Amino acid sequence: MPQVILGWLLFAALAAAPQRGEEIRLWPNGAPGSEGVTAAEVSKPSTNPKYNGWSSNFTVTHYPSIYVFLPPADKATGAAMIVAPGGGHTQLVIEKEGWEIADWLNANDIAAFVLKYRLAKAPGSTYTLPEHVYADAARAMRLVRSRAAEWKIDPARIGFGGFSAGGEVAGMIETKFDRGKPDADDPIDRYSSRPDFNVLIYPWYRPGANKPDDTPLFPVPTDAPPVFMVCADDDRSHVEPTVKFYLELEAKKIPAEMHIYAYGGHGFALRPTQKPAPVTGWPERLKEWFAERNISKP
Template identity: 35%
Template structure:
């Protein structure tokens, strides 16, 4: 795709207004730094060489859309040392486990966090339908998620972070991955590569934004389920990744956000997870808006939704 065509596609007024507002939020009174780090220092686990190439495209709304992820990374956005409060959020963009809405539910969020002194780390994770994945395709996103948490914790001194205030945030299918990490953080799903792989992968808190939670009928998002476990999964595979069934008393405190009229990922996903958290006495906060649909990201164009990120900041400030 030619550069001129890309530029033309990105001149969608909705996207320009959003980008401009985020730019203002993240440049007033501070200077954020960002860098991209490969997730795996040695051989990428459960993957073989192939002729697949990573694709970066733009949707009609100007959103950066990444598919065929071959080299998973973390993109790290750090606030200035003067602004930093030591907190960090590892972010998993959504995309139905088929692609990643990389800026809309990733870097835009990270930049907004830095304006509050919070480090934002965006994970470009592998997608299970890729032909380069050798086996256990349903575990590949979790492998990358665990590794991302451990990598961030290994950098707390370098990045001026508090190792006990590192949480996660996921959107849609990225919310499923976040809740998978929050309920399967201590399972060994890849061979140890470096010393940091001995560090805990447990998040200190979770924010799940219009998340896929269950793989069971009738409330699952069928596209995410098909991408993750295929068209004919076993009941054991469905139960393992239906995360409302995996909550226990050690699941991290959770912030849930959903719109009641979400036509893609039914609000029952958040309701089921909230119920499981409550049953296990895990601190949880849930906000359900009557309207908003799906995929609204920061919700800046929705009169009601545009304040949700401030609700999240308040919630973070009051965590024990």
């Protein structure tokens, strides 16, 4: 009889756990700014058998979501990272800069949540940058933190990471967050949107965007979380904003580590570059940074 009970409990636990890549909408009844939208999202299917039935990229998004990737329970460190793919806000390169990154994090015993955010620059889009995109990122932080106990995550080790345009999203959540709204009607809004760490890979950060001078879009607060950044020097449109953001962090004494590689171009993610380049070693540097800051320590 005890074996039967144990087997039933194991089955129940497995049944309750989210499936790899399970999608959870950030607002089940519709996101602010998307109320009443019933249009379908548009995506291209992946041709990788590993991601059979999944999308390789989205070109129209209306229903911001996270996709859940949890490491094996017996190996999980308790750390987690929300991953924002890039795509210039016209698309989401969700396979290369989402699924593959989530699998890498899981292989290093870190939970991952791939963020599908709304595309503010897609043709015909009614969404705005930063308003709707930032709202999606902040909501993702709150939602994951609200379910930390369920997913066996340390609520003090939930970070954010972004690639290219997703790095811009990471810059937004780095510099504009709150500690939660205790009186909010929605219980999820009572949780903090502040990431505990931030990872920006070849980010597009807009210091002075929509402003006549070089004033940051969102000034860096003194309690911003620590940051890890990577870019290639031959990625000219991205390396300068990366360095500027690093200097802003340094000015506010925010712990920051920046790696600028001689070449590697843009959009390398975890894939090999056209010619062998040291930039492909950035994941090892990130692992070292995680360990140094006790992020990946169980």
